[in-house]
Amino acid sequence: MPHRANKAIVSIFVDWVYSQRLPKNDSEWCDEEDQDMSLGKAQLARTKALVFGDRILSLVFYKRVRDSLFEHIIAKAVFYGAVIHGFANLPNDHAILDLFVEMHCRGFGDTSDSAKNGEIELRASLPHDFLMRAIIRYSQIVESGLPEDDPKPCDYHGHADENERKQCQAEVDKN
Numbered sequence: 001m002p003h004r005a006n007k008a009i010v011s012i013f014v015d016w017v018y019s020q021r022l023p024k025n026d027s028e029w030c031d032e033e034d035q036d037m038s039l040g041k042a043q044l045a046r047t048k049a050l051v052f053g054d055r056i057l058s059l060v061f062y063k064r065v066r067d068s069l070f071e072h073i074i075a076k077a078v079f080y081g082a083v084i085h086g087f088a089n090l091p092n093d094h095a096i097l098d099l100f101v102e103m104h105c106r107g108f109g110d111t112s113d114s115a116k117n118g119e120i121e122l123r124a125s126l127p128h129d130f131l132m133r134a135i136i137r138y139s140q141i142v143e144s145g146l147p148e149d150d151p152k153p154c155d156y157h158g159h160a161d162e163n164e165r166k167q168c169q170a171e172v173d174k175n
Contacts (some may be wrong), residue, residue: 009048021024038122040079042118043072046064047082051089052098069096077112078104080122087127095158101133102151105141 008030016022023029026042046069053062069082081101090097113119159165 006048008045013052013058013061016064026072034143039076039121040081043069043076043079044081044085046072046141047086047096051085054090057062059080066096066157067153070099070156072101073103073154074150079103079117080119080126083130084122084125084127087130092129095156097130098133099139099156103129105134105137107148117152133139 012023012029022031026038029045030038030041046065049061050069053059056121082105086094086097086100094111100122114125115121154165154168157165159168
């Protein structure tokens with residue numbers, strides 16, 4: 001399924017080109033007032049913007065969106081709309097897909113999905129690859145235990161080598 005950017009994502013990109021800033025909060029990402037519903041939509045919008053930035057080869061935009069998506073996933077939860085879109089439009093080895101799996105396995109509870117947040121309805125559409133990766137990750141957690149530390153951004157940046165990772169960490173430390 002080819003990815004087509006929607007007007008909202010293109011608008012976010014155009015705003016970023018002029019201001020070098022991404023939307024500040026979830027409602028700005030998706031123009032929603034209802035915060036319960038906008039969490040999943042905001043994560044989906046970030047995922048769509050990540051795919052868009054990758055497709056148009058805008059590396060700086062891509063990296064900023066990637067970091068925003070990382071922070072959103074760590075702070076909030078994993079939402080199925082973003083998972084479905086990410087698995088359909090990103091390469092199978094993309095680090096964000098691993099983050100979706102990791103954080104789902106760390107934070108999912110039976111009450112996480114509800115009719116109100118729309119997650120129950122999306123369960124049937126979850127990608128097979130996501131489900132298989134989650135099964136494997138759950139078995140690793142059973143064998144080794146749940147890591148105590150939160151994931152580190154550089155674990156999911158997809159750095160080409162250790163030097164690139166060290167440069168990225170140096171930039172993070174500088175800011």
